[in-house]
Amino acid sequence: MLSDELLMAHVAAGDSTALDQLYGRYARIAYGLALKILASSEPAEDVVQEAFWRVWSRAATFQAGSGQFAPWLFGIVRNLCIDELRRRNARPVQLANTADDHALLTIPDPQPELDTLTWEAERRRLILGALAELPPDQRQVIELAYFGGLSQREIADKLNNPLGTVKTRVRLALTKLRAMLQHQGIGQEDR
C-alpha cells in the first residue's frame, strides 16, 4: 500500500485516483470529525468534500513528511468546521460525552473492510480510554477547545472559570494525553 506522502506526490502531479485512495483512507474519520463538531450531516458532507478539494488544489503546498498528511487533513477539516460554526453563529447542540462515544462504538458501520473497522474501533477505544483517564475538567476543556472550536478565553467565559485556570487545564490535559498515548504506543501514523 502506498504511503500517504507518496499518494500526495501523485495528487500534486494531478492524479485524481491518488486522491480517491486518500479519500478512501480518511473520509470516514474526516466525516466523523465534522459530524461531531457540526452535529449536522449536510454541512459535514460539504466540509468533507471541501477539505478533500483543498487537498487536491493545494497539494503542492503540502509539506511532505512521515505521518504528516492526516494531521494536515484533519486540520483542514477542523478549520472548515470552526469557520462554519462561526459563520452560522451557533455552537453544536451537544458536545459529545464519553458515554455517548462508548455507546456509538457498539454500532458497526458495514461499509469499511472488517480489518479496517476493527483497527478503527481499537484505536478509538484507546484514545477514548486516554481521554477518559483525564480529570473531567481537563477532558472538558479539550473537547470544548478541539471539538467545540472555542478559544481559551471563550472556554473561560463559558465555564465561568478564570482564564489562567483554563490555560493550565489545557496544558495539563494535552501533556497527560501525550504521556498516556505514548505509553500505549499509539501514534497517529499507526494507521
Next chain:
Amino acid sequence: MTPNDPQSAEQQVAAYALGTLDPEDRAAVEALLAASPAQQEELRQLREVVALLPYAAQPTSPPERVRQQLLARIAATAAQPAATPAAASANAPTPLRRARWLVPAIAAALATLVLALAGLTLSLTDSMARLDQTNRELVTTLGTLQQALADTQARQETLAGQLAAGQSQLEQVSVKLAASEERIGQLSAQVAQDDYVISFVSAPGVATRQLISAQAELSAQGEMYMYPGNSSAVVLFSGLPPLAPGKVYQFWLADDSNQVAGGTFVADSSGIGHIVVQAPREVNAFSQVMVTVEPEGGSTMPSANVVLEGNL
C-alpha cells in the same frame, strides 16, 4: 500573558497545538517557537497528540454522493485548459464561503454535467470511429459490388451481342427457310402441274392440235391436247427462243370475232415450256390459237409479235 514572558509562552504551546490560543497570545508563542528548537519539538509532539483526537469521533462513512461530487469537481477542473491542482487552487470555487450550500451543489451539478458531456463526447468519438470503420467497409463492399456490376454488364453486353448475332443468323436461316419452303411449294406445284399435264395428255380420247412457228427463222412448235366439250387444254412447247427481260409468252384463243387470253408462261433454257389453259367455254368452240410475246403480266390484246399459231 505578557508579550515578553517566555515562561508564560511555554505554557501556551499546548493551546497553540490544540488551536485554542486566543489571538492576542499568538505572537508571543510564535516568537518563542521561532527562537527555541526545544519548544519546536514540544509543539511537534503535542501536535501528534492533537492529530489523534479526530479518531475519538465515531468514524462514519459519508454518503457516496460526497465522493462523486468531489471527483466530478476535480474532473471539471481537469477539463479546463492547463488545469493542475496548484492552478485549481487559484480559481477553484470555495463553496463554504459562498451563499450557504447552494453554490457547491450547483458547482457539483455543473461538474457532473461536464463529466457527462465529456463522457458523451468520448462516446460520440467512439461511435464516429465505429461508423467510420463501417463506412470504410461499406465503401469497400460498394467498390466490389460496382466491379461485379461492371463485369456483369460487360458479360450482359457480350451475351446481348451474341444474342443479336444469333437472332441475325436465325433471321437469315428463317429467310432461307421461307425461300426454301417457297421453292418447295413452287416445285410441289410444278410437280402437281406436271402430273396433271402428264395425266391430261395421256388420257384416252384426247385430241391434239399442232401449233407451228409464225416466223420462218424460228424452229418453235407446239402441241395442244384437248377434249371436245371441255374448257381445259394443255399445250406443250419446244424450240421457243429466249425472251428479253420483262417479257413472257401469252397464249390466246380466238374465234371469228375476238381473242381470249389463255394465260402466260415462260420456257426453260432449252426452249421447252407448257401451259394449262382454262378457257371461258369449251375449247373446241374456238377456231384458232396463237402464242405472242407480251410484257410481264400479260396483255388484254395480243401484240404483233406472234411466235406460234394453229387452227382448231
